[in-house]
Amino acid sequence: MGAHQAWLLAAIPAGMFVLLALFGRYLPRKGDYLGVLAIGTSFVLFFFVLGDFLHVGPQHWPIVETIQWSNIGSFHLRMGTFVDPITIVMLGVVTTVALMVNIFSIGYMKGEPRYYWYFAVLQLFVAAMLFLVMADNLLMVYMSWELVGVCSFLLIGFYWEKRSATEAAKKAFITTRVGDVGLFIGIILLWKATGTFNIQEIIQQAQAGQIGHTYLFVSVMFVFLGCMGKSAQVPFHVWLPDAMEGPTPVSALIHAATMVVAGVYLTARLLPLFEVASGALLVVTIVGLVTAILTGLMALAQTDIKKVLAYSTVGQLGFMFVALGSGRPDIAMFHLMTHAFFKSLLFLGSGSVISATHHNQEMDRLGGLWKKMPITGTTFLAGCLALSGVIPFAGFWSKDEILHATETWSGGWAFILLSFAAILTAFYTTRLFIRTFMGEPKDREVYEHTHESPLVMTLPLIFLGILTCVAGLVIWNGVGRALGFPGGITEFIFLTEPERYHFDWVLAGASIGIAGVGIFGAAWLYWGNSLEKSTKLAEWNPGLYQLLVRKFYFDDFYQAVIDRGVLGFSYIVAWFDRYVVNDTGVDGSAQITGYSGYILKYLQTGRVPNYAMGIALGVVGLAIAGLVVRG
Amino acid sequence: MVPLSNYLVLSAIIFSLGAYGVLARRNAVLILMSVELMLNAVSLNFIAFAAYLDPTKVTGAIFAIFVITVAAAEVGLALAIVIRLFRNRATSNVDEAATLKW
Numbered sequence A: 001m002g003a004h005q006a007w008l009l010a011a012i013p014a015g016m017f018v019l020l021a022l023f024g025r026y027l028p029r030k031g032d033y034l035g036v037l038a039i040g041t042s043f044v045l046f047f048f049v050l051g052d053f054l055h056v057g058p059q060h061w062p063i064v065e066t067i068q069w070s071n072i073g074s075f076h077l078r079m080g081t082f083v084d085p086i087t088i089v090m091l092g093v094v095t096t097v098a099l100m101v102n103i104f105s106i107g108y109m110k111g112e113p114r115y116y117w118y119f120a121v122l123q124l125f126v127a128a129m130l131f132l133v134m135a136d137n138l139l140m141v142y143m144s145w146e147l148v149g150v151c152s153f154l155l156i157g158f159y160w161e162k163r164s165a166t167e168a169a170k171k172a173f174i175t176t177r178v179g180d181v182g183l184f185i186g187i188i189l190l191w192k193a194t195g196t197f198n199i200q201e202i203i204q205q206a207q208a209g210q211i212g213h214t215y216l217f218v219s220v221m222f223v224f225l226g227c228m229g230k231s232a233q234v235p236f237h238v239w240l241p242d243a244m245e246g247p248t249p250v251s252a253l254i255h256a257a258t259m260v261v262a263g264v265y266l267t268a269r270l271l272p273l274f275e276v277a278s279g280a281l282l283v284v285t286i287v288g289l290v291t292a293i294l295t296g297l298m299a300l301a302q303t304d305i306k307k308v309l310a311y312s313t314v315g316q317l318g319f320m321f322v323a324l325g326s327g328r329p330d331i332a333m334f335h336l337m338t339h340a341f342f343k344s345l346l347f348l349g350s351g352s353v354i355s356a357t358h359h360n361q362e363m364d365r366l367g368g369l370w371k372k373m374p375i376t377g378t379t380f381l382a383g384c385l386a387l388s389g390v391i392p393f394a395g396f397w398s399k400d401e402i403l404h405a406t407e408t409w410s411g412g413w414a415f416i417l418l419s420f421a422a423i424l425t426a427f428y429t430t431r432l433f434i435r436t437f438m439g440e441p442k443d444r445e446v447y448e449h450t451h452e453s454p455l456v457m458t459l460p461l462i463f464l465g466i467l468t469c470v471a472g473l474v475i476w477n478g479v480g481r482a483l484g485f486p487g488g489i490t491e492f493i494f495l496t497e498p499e500r501y502h503f504d505w506v507l508a509g510a511s512i513g514i515a516g517v518g519i520f521g522a523a524w525l526y527w528g529n530s531l532e533k534s535t536k537l538a539e540w541n542p543g544l545y546q547l548l549v550r551k552f553y554f555d556d557f558y559q560a561v562i563d564r565g566v567l568g569f570s571y572i573v574a575w576f577d578r579y580v581v582n583d584t585g586v587d588g589s590a591q592i593t594g595y596s597g598y599i600l601k602y603l604q605t606g607r608v609p610n611y612a613m614g615i616a617l618g619v620v621g622l623a624i625a626g627l628v629v630r631g
Numbered sequence B: 001m002v003p004l005s006n007y008l009v010l011s012a013i014i015f016s017l018g019a020y021g022v023l024a025r026r027n028a029v030l031i032l033m034s035v036e037l038m039l040n041a042v043s044l045n046f047i048a049f050a051a052y053l054d055p056t057k058v059t060g061a062i063f064a065i066f067v068i069t070v071a072a073a074e075v076g077l078a079l080a081i082v083i084r085l086f087r088n089r090a091t092s093n094v095d096e097a098a099t100l101k102w
Helices: A007-026 A028-056 A085-108 A115-134 A138-156 A163-194 A199-207 A213-230 A239-245 A248-257 A259-269 A271-276 A280-300 A305-325 A329-356 A374-388 A394-410 A413-437 A444-448 A455-475 A477-482 A489-493 A505-526 A531-540 A542-549 A551-603 A608-630 B004-024 B028-053 B059-089
Strands: A063-072 A075-083
Touching (some): A007 A028, A007 A115, A028 A085, A028 A115, A075 A085, A075 A115, A085 A115, A085 A248, A085 A259, A085 A329, A085 A455, A085 A489, A115 A138, A115 A248, A115 A259, A138 A163, A138 A213, A138 A239, A138 A248, A138 A259, A163 A199, A163 A213, A163 A239, A199 A271, A213 A259, A213 A271, A213 A280, A239 A305, A248 A259, A248 A329, A259 A271, A259 A305, A259 A329, A280 A305, A280 A413, A280 A551, A305 A329, A305 A394, A305 A413, A329 A374, A329 A455, A329 A489, A374 A413, A374 A455, A394 A413, A394 A455, A413 A505, A455 A489, A505 A531, A531 A542, A608 B004, B004 B028
16 A cells, blocks of 8 residues: 555545445444544555655655546546645645544534435545545546535535525535636636646646747636635635535535635646746735635624634635745645644534534624533634634644745735734634633523533544644654654645745744734723623624625625626526517417418318319419429 | 321310310319310320330330229229219219318
């Protein structure tokens, strides 16, 4: 078992999906332990892959394994796995988080209907996600890309008895589909220019200047459209908060840690193309910045725990895109990894709260839960500190690096804007923690019935909590070497341009200051956690508050566009169909036939001489016509 | 030798007489007789062309024999119909047998 057999990681959950989907309901415990077993096996196999990968050494990277897929005429399509440091990071993140979420789900989903189906789709999702990060060609990327989208759709709409859940599932699917069409167009454009789907060959040809500049820019922008849709960047961000209708462990796995970072992953994978097409990186940066700031503001006024976390996820994805836009895929992948750990921890923590308070996720009715749920509270605090960027939690190191990268790259403006987004992040994270876990409980009844979650739920929290504390340290070259890597994570990923990690005290100080401003600002406003305080804040500037609560009217705008534009257009099309196509075309031709038959039937007199006359005149007519035509 | 045109003119005259009879007469038996005239005009044409174009071949004559055969069958059938018509309606006027219409 080595890196050449990496496809096994995905094949095992895929097989388990088939097994669980067909027979899950007949198995004891509905087969949940089989799901954990399959993903656990992938998790263990990952370390074999990692060991082999490190063993063969950087001179043999990437490790590629391909087979013939299909031959169409002279066109040979190959499919295969492509394992390089970026893939290794993704494989590690996906298998780790998926395993934790699977274990957590056993506790969280207990007694839910369609229990086996939930675990089956989780398997399918993990398989598709692992295929996605290992794919060596864009066609495979697109296939698994759609497959994870389908899993997301199925799991958001898991409680399909609830209308809001089905609506959210549809919204997620359609919104990402808009981007996916762009991705597909981009893939076709790249294939047309290069004649291959293989990612590395496309990059080589682009770097050799074989693709026209404008052409490359346009196709890269189409691909990026797909990345924006999947990673919920403005203006496609609207689906992710609604996706919180799904079961909370799903939000942790799919809508925080793995699937939504597929856009970041694909952009990182294709970053050489973005670099060749000058201007593309600037677009990536601007999209990331706008998303980080807007969603940071939107998160301020949310009162639903999961919605706050959803907006923060979108914001953090924006941070990753800013890192990519600065030309630093290593930092983006680093932040992706740390974010996956602390955000899945936060989501699982909120899941623990929701399940303990009998499906209560409104902050206005929670509070003071730390005393009741010490393990959840403590691990949640670790996640919040990491999200805010407090040293030495994981989020600090990666966020610090992103700020550093933007400062070097843009020379100022992006750095300032991103710092503002970071302050917002720290602010709403603190608000979230204070209003959920501290102060006096706002709803006594909810509070009294709350209890700490069972071990099967707290264990993943503790494991992810530990990762949240230590994962950021892999930035240090010493730590990386001690673990057997050729250096810290940036050196590991950025092999072509090894950069030594410097701990910049000034920047770290600024970064800590940024987190501090946000945290203390929120603490000053919300400390004590009374409803009056938050109500007073809302009344301080009602116009601004409305703007934030309504999420900058993005949803209202889309709704209006759909109502006026799409429905208006559909109305015209329906009118055309009804009156022109149906009434005039279909019914009209039938009526003409019927009416002319009604008129012409009187020719049928029943008198033989009339018919004889008809025949005679016909013959004469034909004879005359023949003479005229012949001349 | 009589030129071909004479036969054709004679044939045309007989055909026109037959056509006039079919169109103008109302008595079913007379219409049938007129139809026979037309058929015979056609047969005459066949024979004339056959003799003039290639006397060694008998194509036209065979056609004429076929026409006579068909005419005989047709008359047999048609007269039976006329008899049935007369039995039912007590008339052989075709104008009065006009129920098969719109």
